[in-house]
Structures are given as C-alpha cells and as structure tokens.
Amino acid sequence: MTGAPVLRRFDAAVLGGGIVGMSCALHLQKRGLAVAVIDRDRPGRGASYGHAGLVERSSVIPYAFPRRLGELLRHAARRGSAVSYDPMFLPRIAPWLVRYWWHSAPARLRRAGADILPLIERSVAEHEALAAEAGASALLMDRGWIEVCRDDAALRRAADHAAGMAAFGLDAAVLDRAALAALEPGLLPAAIGGIHWRDPRTTTDPAGLVNRYAALFESRDGALLRGDARTLAPAPEGWGLATAGGDLRAAQVVLALGAASAEVYRPLGYRLPLEAKRGHHLHFAQPSGGGLNRPVADEVNGFVLSPMAQGLRLATGIDLSPPGAPPAQGQMARARARASELVPLGDPVERAPWVGLRPCLPDMRPVIGPAPRHPGLWFAFGHAHHGFTLGPATGRLVAEMMTGDTPFADPAPFRAERFAGR
Ligand SMILES: Cc1cc2nc3c(=O)[nH]c(=O)nc-3n(C[C@H](O)[C@H](O)[C@H](O)COP(=O)(O)OP(=O)(O)OC[C@H]3O[C@@H](n4cnc5c(N)ncnc54)[C@H](O)[C@@H]3O)c2cc1C
Known part of the structure; x- marks a missing residue:
C-alpha cells in the first residue's frame, strides 16, 4: 500500500x-x-x-493427462497441434505433471x-x-458446438462416446455428412460427420x-x-x-x-x-459466403474454430512453456494447416497469436x-x-x-x- x-x-x-x-x-x-x-x-x-x-x-x-502410451508418445513427438511444450521447461513442472497424471487415473x-x-x-x-x-x-x-470427424472410424468412436454421455442427460446428435453440411455448409469435404453437442x-x-x-x-x-x-x-x-x-x-x-x-x-x-497451461488463438478473415455458424472442434488435432466478432478464431490446445515465453508459432502453424483442411481460412487478422494462461491445479x-x-x-x-x-x-x-x-x-x-x- x-x-x-x-x-x-x-x-x-x-x-x-x-x-x-x-x-x-x-x-x-x-x-x-x-x-x-x-x-x-x-x-x-x-x-x-x-x-x-x-x-x-x-x-x-x-x-x-493422457494415460495411454500411444497418445502420450504422439504428444511427446509434437507432430499434432493438441500439445506443445518447451523441453527446458518440463523439468521445472515435472512434479506437477506427475500429480496431474496420478489424478487422471480413471x-x-x-x-x-x-x-x-x-x-x-x-x-x-x-x-x-x-x-x-x-x-x-x-x-x-443457443446453437451448441460441433465435434467434427474426418473418417468413419473416428465418427463411430465419437458416437460411442456421445452415447456414453447420455447417462448425464446430455443432448448430442450424431451427424452424417448431409446433416453436418446442413448445419455448417461452409465446411470442406474433409469433414465427413460429427457430433452436435446441443446443451452448451x-x-x-x-x-x-x-x-x-x-x-x-x-x-x-x-x-x-x-x-x-x-x-x-x-x-x-x-x-x-x-x-x-x-x-x-x-x-x-x-x-x-x-x-x-x-x-x-x-x-x-x-x-x-497452481500452474498455467498456455493456449493460443489467431483470428482469420471469415471467407465471404462461407465461414461457420457455431464453434467446430477437431478433438483429434486439438483445436477449436469459433466464429467471433474479430473473425474466425482458431484456438489451440495445450502449450507447456514458461508463461512469458513467445507464442508457440509451430503449434499454431500445425493447427492452421489442419484447420484449413476443414474450412477455407482467409488472411490472419493479427500478426502474432494471442497467448492466454489456463490456471490449472493437478x-x-x-x-x-x-x-x-x-x-x-x-x-x-x-x-x-x-x-x-x-x-x-x-x-x-x-x-x-x-x-x-x-x-x-x-x-x-x-x-x-x-x-x-x-
Ligand atoms: C486458448 C484457450 C481456449 C479456452 N477455451 C475455453 C472455453 O471455450 N470455455 C471455457 O469455459 N474456458 C475456456 N478456456 C479457459 C478460460 O479462458 C479460463 O479458465 C478463464 O478465462 C479464467 O478466468 P479467470 O477470471 O479465472 O482469469 P482471467 O480471465 O485471466 O482474469 C484474471 C484477471 O486478473 C488480472 N490480474 C492479474 N494479475 C493482476 C494483478 N497483479 N493486479 C491486478 N489485476 C491482475 C488480469 O488482468 C485479469 O483481468 C480457454 C483458455 C484458453 C487459453
């Protein structure tokens, strides 16, 4: 004071x-x-x-925290856009990650x-x-959001998961290609179906x-x-x-x-x-006559595309880096490449991605x-x-x-x- x-x-x-x-x-x-x-x-x-x-x-x-070895290795390889990390930062938060892993047992x-x-x-x-x-x-x-799938096997897995969630009284519709196109005509053919989560x-x-x-x-x-x-x-x-x-x-x-x-x-x-899982977003100009009516998530690749006042917001998954580090450009580039397979992205509205901190307990x-x-x-x-x-x-x-x-x-x-x- x-x-x-x-x-x-x-x-x-x-x-x-x-x-x-x-x-x-x-x-x-x-x-x-x-x-x-x-x-x-x-x-x-x-x-x-x-x-x-x-x-x-x-x-x-x-x-x-991922418990299956295959999933863990995929994230460790940083090939997708769901997870990114700074290898120098991981030792500092290793005890926290172990606790998070422990609490994530089924x-x-x-x-x-x-x-x-x-x-x-x-x-x-x-x-x-x-x-x-x-x-x-x-x-x-009140339009919900869509979990988009790129192949039949992924759609079956997503539909099974949604059926399991019925016990919670959730309203989820399985969308085939035609139903998806009716809701989101701006999506490209790579999106073959999805789950429409209607409660959110x-x-x-x-x-x-x-x-x-x-x-x-x-x-x-x-x-x-x-x-x-x-x-x-x-x-x-x-x-x-x-x-x-x-x-x-x-x-x-x-x-x-x-x-x-x-x-x-x-x-x-x-x-x-308390630790921070970083997350990024970047806005893109909505394609004229296209774009999205509601958020669309690609859970496998770890990003969400949300129509926002500033443009189409591409929000990324987790980045384990020091809170003040520069944006994880590689993760954003990978997300952008996969997102542009789902919807034509216009030019980015900003020069650099926004970085935010998710406040997390293990x-x-x-x-x-x-x-x-x-x-x-x-x-x-x-x-x-x-x-x-x-x-x-x-x-x-x-x-x-x-x-x-x-x-x-x-x-x-x-x-x-x-x-x-x-
Ligand atoms: C990419 C991304 C996507 C996400 N998507 C979703 C989603 O779809 N749905 C969802 O539910 N959540 C989502 N989240 C998580 C959500 O954004 C956060 O959990 C939530 O915003 C946290 O809110 P908060 O009020 O606790 O913190 P904040 O919004 O961070 O607010 C903290 C405030 O404290 C102020 N402050 C900090 N230090 C000081 C100080 N020393 N003195 C005075 N003021 C200070 C800051 O200026 C700030 O205004 C997402 C997060 C990210 C990063």
Missing part, C-alpha cells in the same frame, strides 16, 4: 476482473454488499479475453468429474441469468460479455478500480489495497486473478500447486473457498479449461459462502486444505 489516506471502504474487494472475478462481484452485490473490483487492466483482458467461447455444459469429464478422474458436475450443470442457467440482467442475451448463442451455449465476443457484466456491476454502484493486487495487505478493518485512485479498505477479499493468483497467495505463505478442481489461515480472504481460481463455463456458477457459490447462505453445491472438494503444504 502507499500510505496515502484511505479513500474508500467496501464490504468486499474482488481482485481480478476476469469472468470469475466479475461473476463473484455481481453475486456479492446482489446480496447487498458494497463491492469493488480491482484489476490492473480493463475487465476481461486476461484468459477471459481469448478463449474459444464455449459454455461447456457437455464437458462433464475434466481435461485429463477412478480419480470420475471422482473429479462428479465433484465438479453440480457447477457444470448450473453453468448455462447462471450465464443466462447474468446475461439477461446485463441486456447481453444476444451474446450467448457459445459466445462470439468473450471480452464483450465480461464488459457487459462489468457495466451491469457499475450500474449497480459497483466500483471498478485500477490497481495492483500484489499490494494487498492485512489491515485493522480487514484488508487494505492500493489503487490508482487511492488506498481502499475491505472487510473481505476474493482472490480471482486466474493464473496470477499465486502472486498474492504465495507471499501470504500458501503453497498451492487434481483438475478449482480452488474455491476460505483461505485457511486468513479470515476474510477467499479463493476463487484454478478453473483450467472451463473458467468461462464455470465463472458465474463459481460467483454464486463464493457469494453464498461469504454471506452465510446455503451453498447450492458442496464446496468441500474445492477447499484449499486438500493440498498438503497449503
């Missing part, structure tokens, strides 16, 4: 104006709290800017899926409620949606402030923080900095195994709940591949816990205490 006079006092300060932080702020505000959101940038400029746009209601199994993965399911099940309803209040329902499309919602403007949530927050007297969350420090009335407009005090604080959350919890003595669950040793501090980070999906449901859960309401889902699996050395 700066030592400047305290200018403003709040019931709660939310650190981070991504989808998770903005959702926490809106839900706290609904419960009558005076709330500030502090970000070093405008809301929705972190990972929440550049994702693939899926409210992934159909993702009832978390994104696991029985543990099922447990993780069951723990997160109540949040996933709530994802669409919570987004729709916030979007309606923000007057942004048009930014949340999608957006064409992830940052725009967060901005609408931020505008709703401000219209209800929320304070959107610029500041560095690392200035957080315990203060007599709770917590203190320096912002561009002066110091503030808050009785309670929510830490929702995504992949940067460790920069605040580590100095407070917490040792949580047991594939976010950390949501009270900080074990600091009363008034709450954690809400680590949503990995599904932070856009889970942001609004997380906001509700955090606000319910902070205000003493009955939580809509069991928060126990998300407690920080599950990690030794916390």
Whole structure:
C-alpha cells in the first residue's frame, strides 16, 4: 500500500476482473454488499479475453493427462497441434505433471468429474441469468458446438462416446455428412460427420460479455478500480489495497486473478500447486459466403474454430512453456494447416497469436473457498479449461459462502486444505 489516506471502504474487494472475478462481484452485490473490483487492466483482458467461447455444459469429464502410451508418445513427438511444450521447461513442472497424471487415473478422474458436475450443470442457467440482467442475451448463442470427424472410424468412436454421455442427460446428435453440411455448409469435404453437442451455449465476443457484466456491476454502484493486487495487505478493518485512485479498505477479499493468483497467495505463505497451461488463438478473415455458424472442434488435432466478432478464431490446445515465453508459432502453424483442411481460412487478422494462461491445479478442481489461515480472504481460481463455463456458477457459490447462505453445491472438494503444504 502507499500510505496515502484511505479513500474508500467496501464490504468486499474482488481482485481480478476476469469472468470469475466479475461473476463473484455481481453475486456479492446482489446480496447487498458494497463491492469493488480491482484489476490492473480493463475487465476481461486476461484468459477471459481469448478463449474459444464455449459454455461447456457437455464437458462433464475434466481435461485429463493422457494415460495411454500411444497418445502420450504422439504428444511427446509434437507432430499434432493438441500439445506443445518447451523441453527446458518440463523439468521445472515435472512434479506437477506427475500429480496431474496420478489424478487422471480413471477412478480419480470420475471422482473429479462428479465433484465438479453440480457447477457444470448450473453453468448455462447462471450465464443466462447474468446475461439477461446485463441486456447481453444476444451474446450467448443457443446453437451448441460441433465435434467434427474426418473418417468413419473416428465418427463411430465419437458416437460411442456421445452415447456414453447420455447417462448425464446430455443432448448430442450424431451427424452424417448431409446433416453436418446442413448445419455448417461452409465446411470442406474433409469433414465427413460429427457430433452436435446441443446443451452448451457459445459466445462470439468473450471480452464483450465480461464488459457487459462489468457495466451491469457499475450500474449497480459497483466500483471498478485500477490497481495492483500484489499490494494487498492485512489491515485493522480487514484488508487494505492500493489503487490508482487511492488506498481502499475491505472487510473481505476474493482472490480471482486466474493464473496470477499465486502472486498474492504465495507471499501470504500458501503453497498451492497452481500452474498455467498456455493456449493460443489467431483470428482469420471469415471467407465471404462461407465461414461457420457455431464453434467446430477437431478433438483429434486439438483445436477449436469459433466464429467471433474479430473473425474466425482458431484456438489451440495445450502449450507447456514458461508463461512469458513467445507464442508457440509451430503449434499454431500445425493447427492452421489442419484447420484449413476443414474450412477455407482467409488472411490472419493479427500478426502474432494471442497467448492466454489456463490456471490449472493437478487434481483438475478449482480452488474455491476460505483461505485457511486468513479470515476474510477467499479463493476463487484454478478453473483450467472451463473458467468461462464455470465463472458465474463459481460467483454464486463464493457469494453464498461469504454471506452465510446455503451453498447450492458442496464446496468441500474445492477447499484449499486438500493440498498438503497449503
Ligand atoms: C486458448 C484457450 C481456449 C479456452 N477455451 C475455453 C472455453 O471455450 N470455455 C471455457 O469455459 N474456458 C475456456 N478456456 C479457459 C478460460 O479462458 C479460463 O479458465 C478463464 O478465462 C479464467 O478466468 P479467470 O477470471 O479465472 O482469469 P482471467 O480471465 O485471466 O482474469 C484474471 C484477471 O486478473 C488480472 N490480474 C492479474 N494479475 C493482476 C494483478 N497483479 N493486479 C491486478 N489485476 C491482475 C488480469 O488482468 C485479469 O483481468 C480457454 C483458455 C484458453 C487459453
């Protein structure tokens, strides 16, 4: 903090104006709290800017570490675009990768899926409620997304998987070539069929949606402030923080900095195994008269093509490289080559790919709940591949816990205490 006079006092300060932080702020505000959101940038400029746009209601199994040798070797060879890595970086995160691998064993993965399911099940309803209040329902499309297949064997495997998901009550249609072409006439013949996952919602403007949530927050007297969350420090009335407009005090604080959350919890003595899986996107001009009506994913090659306000967004899989490293151009080039077999890509809209950080815990669950040793501090980070999906449901859960309401889902699996050395 700066030592400047305290200018403003709040019931709660939310650190981070991504989808998770903005959702926490809106839900706290609904419960009558005076709330500030502090970000070093405008809301929705972190990972929440550049994702693939899926409210992934159909993702009832978390994104696991590959357990089959063939799959592992394929990723290790870095021939596809699903996985990329910096060999010099792997030793640094090797203990984390081993834990991730351990938690990805089938029985543990099922447990993780069951723990997160109540949040996933709530994802669409919570987004729709916030979007309606923000007057942004048009930014949340009800067209689902398509998992595209390139040969009959792949389509049979995908259809078997979709049939297995019927137990979760998911609505998935198997598309042959004609049905696929009817939905997505812009796809090239390499796409021979697919699965239409119809429960998810999608957006064409992830940052725009967060901005609408931020505008709703401000219209209800929320304070959107610029500041560095690392200035957080315990203060007599709770917590203190320096912002561009002066110091503030808050009785309670929510830490929702995504992949940067460790920069605040580590100095407070917490040792949580949070790492970032990088992901990239690049926009291409939509071909005139062609393009896509909804996101199309090529799961085998590890990319999603999403129609966005800026153009056709090609979003890539996982890149295990230092957070600040230059973009993984090779991975993007491989994704681009495979994507252009599915849809004619126009010129890239930007010169360099955007890089985003997925905040990941090795047991594939976010950390949501009270900080074990600091009363008034709450954690809400680590949503990995599904932070856009889970942001609004997380906001509700955090606000319910902070205000003493009955939580809509069991928060126990998300407690920080599950990690030794916390
Ligand atoms: C390529 C890609 C595709 C993805 N696709 C999907 C998808 O389709 N569906 C889905 O559900 N999820 C998807 N994800 C994951 C999703 O983007 C993230 O899980 C989610 O955006 C995390 O949100 P967050 O609010 O926790 O973090 P962020 O959006 O990163 O927000 C953190 C905020 O903290 C701020 N901040 C950081 N440090 C400081 C500081 N010191 N002081 C002040 N402010 C600070 C940042 O400016 C930022 O605004 C994807 C991710 C990637 C990379």
